[in-house]
Amino acid sequence: MNSIFVRIYGGILVALLIIGAATYVGVDLINQYRADQYRERMAEGTFFLLGEGLREQSGADRAEWLREMSRRLGASLRIHPGADLSLTYRERLHLDEGRVVIREHRESERITVLYHVPGGDDYLVTSLERLSEQQARATAGLILDRLKVVAPEQRAQSLARLVPYFGFPLSLAEWGEVGLDEEQYQRLDRNEMVLLLTDSTRRDATLYLYVPIPRDHRVLVLGPMTLFDPFPWELLVVASLLALCMVALSTYLQVRPLQTRLRHLERAVKRLGGGDLTAHADVRGSDSIGQLAATFNGMTAHIRRLIHAQREMTRAVSHELRTPVARLRFGLEMLADSESAEARRERLDALDRDIDQLDQLIDEILTYARLEQGTPTIDFQPVYLVEVCEQLRGELDTIRGDIVIEVAGDRTLAVDGDPRYLHRILQNLVTNALRYARARILMTIRLEEGGERVVVEVDDDGSGIPEHQRERVFKPFARLDQSRHRASGGYGLGLSIVKRIVDWHGGEVRVLESDWGGARFQVILPREQQRQHVLGR
Known part of the structure; x- marks a missing residue:
């Protein structure tokens, strides 16, 4: 779950599932309440008339x-x-x-x-299975009983007093204005009630009783009596707005930690x-x-390290260059004072050696600076190190003097690496040992x-x-013994x-003690390495 997309998508998906379930439960609870209100409102007028009729009765009646x-x-x-009803x-x-x-009695419906x-x-x-057509006809009969006892011209006012107790309109209509068909008019002529349901396939279907x-x-006319709509547009709008608000809140809670972390970065x-x-x-x-962020922190640490190394190198280079430059200046002064050709030749040879030494120092500095710029792309290939050691021993024959250089090891043993860099490792270690x-x-x-x-x-005696x-020996321009180091040559960059x-x-590279009492450099x-692999720092 490290992908930001997966985390946000998963979080929103879980939030949507929770919101969907909460919305479903909420709408179901609201509909239960609305259904109770609807049924109570529809039955209220009927029982008002029953209560009024009951009050008018007494005794056996x-x-x-x-x-x-x-x-x-x-x-x-x-x-x-009331005491028997546990209200x-x-x-x-x-x-x-x-x-x-x-x-409601859900177990018996x-x-x-x-x-x-x-x-x-x-x-x-009273106990009912459902509110049916018979209760509607009974309601109409109760209203009709009320109207029969008043004069025709007072029936409209009497009906108007009953309207507030009903959950649907009550009205009186002229015989020819109700818009019924011939068969329905015939039923009215027979003194029968007519129940009319508008298009039942529509959500706004209504019921009329004539x-x-x-x-x-x-x-x-009783009606129009609207049927119960579990999903009216008002409820859907409210539920949709609440769901959108909850989705927005859940998305904000998912994105806010990411924004906070991005601000820190x-x-x-x-x-x-x-x-x-x-x-x-x-x-x-x-x-x-x-x-x-980890890459950024690594980058800043690397920049600090490079700047620190640059400062150290600047100070060290200034110090190292001062000696050969001073010798060159002194040699030039001596050359000017030399009278014989042989003396001048000796001075020129000394100057040439100083220039070679200065050139060698600059080459070492440039090599170290190039290596410090970054990790190159290394083309790893099998390198037989014993062959490299023997090649290096031949290259050092002119400068080793009386020191014996030996090579020991399995000639078939190979290591994955870059031949140039592995040769440089052995060259620097053996050259350092020669000093x-x-x-x-x-070796x-x-x-x-x-x-x-x-x-x-690489062992020496x-x-x-x-x-x-x-x-310390692996730090650039490190000095363990100033006088001895200068006498033996070198500038403290080889081991770095x-x-x-x-x-x-x-x-890894480490320094140990050799069996002969000298130094042992162990690499x-x-x-085996991954081919064409760029190593990180």
């Missing part, structure tokens, strides 16, 4: 009235005192406000309808651009940003225990290197070059 209403509704109507706070609150309360009869502690209770009024030229880059070489990006992680050896130098090539690395050792100074090349080959290189 009550029981007869309840039986008649039960027959109309198709469900048993009962009267219960919740919400139910009692709604009932006291004159509203209907519906209890039945509902219980409760209504508080005004003026006492009695409650109308009831003929005896000895009246008008028709009682940006501040570090600006500090470095302003010349602060101590700039460090404190950004952790293994993703692309974390890797970029201090008394009579003997040994040994062997396989390390385990067989995965090759060990190159000189005075050796103290243990506390063995790490060796260290750099060994690092490129993924190996350990991997036997």
